[in-house]
Amino acid sequence: MNSQGRVCLSVGWITLFLMGTDLFVVSPLLPFISEAYNVSSAMTGWMVTVFAVTYAIAAPFFGWASDKNGRGIFITLGLLLFSFSNILTALSPYFTWLIISRILAGLSVAAITPLIYAIIGDIAPSNRRGTWLSIVVSGHLTALWAGAPVGSLLEHFLGWRSVFVVMAIIGTILAVVNFKTWKYVPKSDTTRNLLEGNLLRILGSVSVTTIWAISMYSLYVYIGAALYSENRFSSSEIALAVTFYGIGAVLGNLISGQFTDRFGSRKISKDSLIFLTIILICLGIFFSSGYWIYFFLFIWALVGYAGFTSYQARLAVEYPKERGIVMAWNNTALYIGITIGSMIGGYVISNWGYPFLPYVCSIAAIISFVLSTQKVQDTKKESAFPADR
Structure with a gap:
């Protein structure tokens, strides 16, 4: 560099x-x-x-x-x-x-x-x-x-x-x-209508991020209350749990970048969603296991944010001419997913309690994986980037 x-x-x-x-x-x-x-x-x-x-x-x-x-x-x-x-x-x-x-x-x-x-x-x-x-x-x-x-x-x-x-x-x-x-970065050299024929495909692509956000935030929004209810954690223990989660998110993001460049963004984004599903099921099983929850929160964030980063890289490759609007729609999809996730989490808590949240999140992760298997773009990919092997 x-x-x-x-x-x-x-x-x-x-x-x-x-x-x-x-x-x-x-x-x-x-x-x-x-x-x-x-x-x-x-x-x-x-x-x-x-x-x-x-x-x-x-x-x-x-x-x-x-x-x-x-x-x-x-x-x-x-x-x-x-x-x-x-x-x-x-x-x-x-x-x-x-x-x-x-x-x-x-x-x-x-x-x-x-x-x-x-x-x-x-x-x-x-x-x-x-x-x-x-x-x-x-x-x-x-x-x-x-x-x-x-x-x-x-x-x-x-x-x-x-x-x-x-x-x-x-x-x-x-x-x-x-x-x-x-200021020295040139603007796109295309003059065509960037959305022509692509809007529905873009919305389909970023829907993966919406469902991913539901799988992460349906639980995360209520993590403090859940840890207090199921593990009787103090405020300092809850803060430590969130710290483990935050560190896992950063490390997962950084590790994902290395793996994406080596193995391709399509492979890493899909594989991480499979692992996310497994981790969420384990999180549900061991949620009331006391201090073991720190480990599972760390792994959950590590795997979850690895998938988010690799999928952003995949979109960047597969929509080279519409990169700005695709990244923007992807962020909109993220916020929509967070909002829907908080609503789903509240409904689950009200009807079945905190222990069911990780399992509901695992279902969302499976749906996100299924959506991620779609072919995002039919145009020629940038061959120098091993995104779609």
């Missing part, structure tokens, strides 16, 4: 770490925000909901626009909007303005996260695309166990508003850095 490649990966990693921190840090701050505006916890939860809904709706538009007009300018403008929205979050005098600020934040992240994935897919050497994508994805996942705790620590000393001020400052700096980094 040359120095330019290292710079691009570093910028992409740091940018996605900031985006992940903005996403994951809100949840632990909700009690303080609720107290500041004198609203219920359920009401403050709308901060997360409006962010996710806006992201899911807006991401495909930015993906389509970036395929036609270049990605760097949208990433830069997105970061400027990100900084503005976080300043507005920090300074909002009323709760209504706070909700508006999170809508703008969702809009800004929709213009950044999928386009970082796409632009890395554009510039990565064909035989190293899996590794490059896994590196930048690890920035987003690292925020799960590193960025959010740092934000919580900052809240402890300076208050919750300081968290958003700091993210706004970093976002402004990164806007300049990203502009300088990506």
